Amino acid sequence: MKTLQLLKQNDDKPHEECGVFGIIAPGRAVARYIHYGLYALQHRGQESAGIAAWDGKDLNIRKGMGLVSDVFDDLNLESLKGDRGVGHVRYSTTGSSSRNNAGPFEAENGLGPLVVAHNGNVVNAPALRTELLELGIKLRGSTDSEVISHILALAPGSNWPERLQRGASRLRGAFSLAILTTKYVYAVRDPYGVRPLCIGQLNDGGGWVVASETCALDTVGAAYEREVEPGEIVELSEQGPRTVGRLPHWNTPDHKSALCAAELFYIARPDSLINDRSVYLIREELGKWLAKEHPVEADLVIGVPDSGIPAATGFAQVSGIPYREGIIKNRYIGRTFIQPDQQMRRRSVQLKLNPLRPILEGKRVVVVDDSIVRGTTTKGIVHMLRTVGGASEVHLRISAPSIMHPCVLGVDTGTYEELIANQLTIEQIRAYVDADSLGYLSVKNFVQATSLPKNRLCLACFNGSYPVDFEYQPGGAKLALER
Numbered sequence: 362m363k364t365l366q367l368l369k370q371n372d373d374k375p376h377e378e379c380g381v382f383g384i385i386a387p388g389r390a391v392a393r394y395i396h397y398g399l400y401a402l403q404h405r406g407q408e409s410a411g412i413a414a415w416d417g418k419d420l421n422i423r424k425g426m427g428l429v430s431d432v433f434d435d436l437n438l439e440s441l442k443g444d445r446g447v448g449h450v451r452y453s454t455t456g457s458s459s460r461n462n463a464g465p466f467e468a469e470n471g472l473g474p475l476v477v478a479h480n481g482n483v484v485n486a487p488a489l490r491t492e493l494l495e496l497g498i499k500l501r502g503s504t505d506s507e508v509i510s511h512i513l514a515l516a517p518g519s520n521w522p523e524r525l526q527r528g529a530s531r532l533r534g535a536f537s538l539a540i541l542t543t544k545y546v547y548a549v550r551d552p553y554g555v556r557p558l559c560i561g562q563l564n565d566g567g568g569w570v571v572a573s574e575t576c577a578l579d580t581v582g583a584a585y586e587r588e589v590e591p592g593e594i595v596e597l598s599e600q601g602p603r604t605v606g607r608l609p610h611w612n613t614p615d616h617k618s619a620l621c622a623a624e625l626f627y628i629a630r631p632d633s634l635i636n637d638r639s640v641y642l643i644r645e646e647l648g649k650w651l652a653k654e655h656p657v658e659a660d661l662v663i664g665v666p667d668s669g670i671p672a673a674t675g676f677a678q679v680s681g682i683p684y685r686e687g688i689i690k691n692r693y694i695g696r697t698f699i700q701p702d703q704q705m706r707r708r709s710v711q712l713k714l715n716p717l718r719p720i721l722e723g724k725r726v727v728v729v730d731d732s733i734v735r736g737t738t739t740k741g742i743v744h745m746l747r748t749v750g751g752a753s754e755v756h757l758r759i760s761a762p763s764i765m766h767p768c769v770l771g772v773d774t775g776t777y778e779e780l781i782a783n784q785l786t787i788e789q790i791r792a793y794v795d796a797d798s799l800g801y802l803s804v805k806n807f808v809q810a811t812s813l814p815k816n817r818l819c820l821a822c823f824n825g826s827y828p829v830d831f832e833y834q835p836g837g838a839k840l841a842l843e844r
């Protein structure tokens with residue numbers, strides 16, 4: 362048995378990456394649409410937010426640290442004039458958390474400004490950064506997104522579709538991009554479609570929108586049209602979307618596409634569609650398969666709010682065990698709450714989640730969660746269900762397979778050393794979190810539940826089969842290997 366190393370974070374979930382939004386709506390002030398769109402995507406990143414808009418003469422751009430509500434107000438939205446624009450919310454998976462790394466990023470080289478909002482992680486960004494520095498390009502931050510903006514702007518070509526085609530063909534890894542130019546908005550998705558990206562039309566027909574998730578289309582009153590296909594470059598004009606390029610696959614013959622599995626079980630909002638399927642219903646399906654794979658005798662099923670709840674309802678439907686709400690989530694804890702000292706650290710799980718004793722007392726409880734990353738929060742939840750909730754038995758069921766490998770494609774899952782499933786056996790994890798039983802959904806049943814072929818999903822954090830080559834750096838997890 363390897364030693365379980367000190368777990369660095371109190372929060373114990375994969376961390377979301379970024380959210381992007383773009384809109385072209387001739388004659389309208391788009392900053393408020395983008396503002397709403399970013400609110401809808403806030404779950405994908407809470408470190409910084411930014412909006413850029415083009416008013417026919419000037420590029421108007423504002424970005425800052427914090428939530429969308431921290432960065433924008435009536436006054437500064439008013440100053441972001443323009444009828445086309447892009448927006449970005451960020452969680453740092455490359456580069457530190459600083460204003461210089463806040464998106465979106467602007468670059469220019471002869472065709473007017475290009476502004477890029479990026480979601481994902483480009484693993485060959487360090488090599489591309491070196492190349493840019495050697496060309497004398499000044500980079501303000503340390504993020505791959507800034508590198509992407511310059512690589513696209515500097516690519517050869519007499520128009521943007523040519524430059525986007527050539528520039529994006531050099532990127533390796535995950536990238537879903539919303540791009541603003543003086544004339545059009547572009548949507549670009551990497552050839553494996555790792556991160557979601559979708560297109561919609563404003564309901565009154567007055568404009569077109571690209572967004573990380575369909576929930577953002579709903580929020581701005583746009584009807585979902587379709588996904589941007591893996592490898593597709595789409596130009597959005599007032600006439601609608603037009604495919605202007607296709608990016609070639611790099612050398613990974615076992616993957617046709619590689620949609621991130623974590624989007625399905627945890628990251629995306631349950632009211633979004635991915636691959637034209639409801640994320641909520643996929644999660645419910647995961648719970649149904651989990652109930653078939655790991656049955657147990659119990660009195661009730663509960664879910665860990667929020668992302669464990671759809672799977673818990675699915676588990677209840679198949680097992681016949683009644684579903685109840687057993688844990689209440691405190692929705693008013695800001696992102697910036699002060700890290701607890703050692704004495705209060707134990708209690709910080711209960712600050713966010715509190716068990717319902719009248720429901721749980723004396724009951725054999727199945728608790729369904731979507732994942733275990735480091736194990737600390739899970740241990741706290743099981744402890745709380747027994748001590749505060751009074752549950753007589755706690756059976757833990759996880760609606761995703763064990764996370765054994767770190768993500769290099771834009772989700773912060775922690776390093777090999779931090780991933781409890783990489784360090785301990787399932788029985789050791791059960792003992793560590795002090796559950797009466799523990800069952801993870803198998804990779805095979807996870808794939809069945811998604812109704813997607815295995816070679817269209819990235820399952821790398823379960824099985825280590827990444828759709829891109831990279832070198833692992835202990836403690837760092839991400840480093841490029843350009844082919």
Ligand code: SF4
Nearest residue numbers: 621622768819821822
């Ligand atoms: S490694 Fe995991 S989290 Fe990262 S893209 Fe693949 S499935 Fe998603």
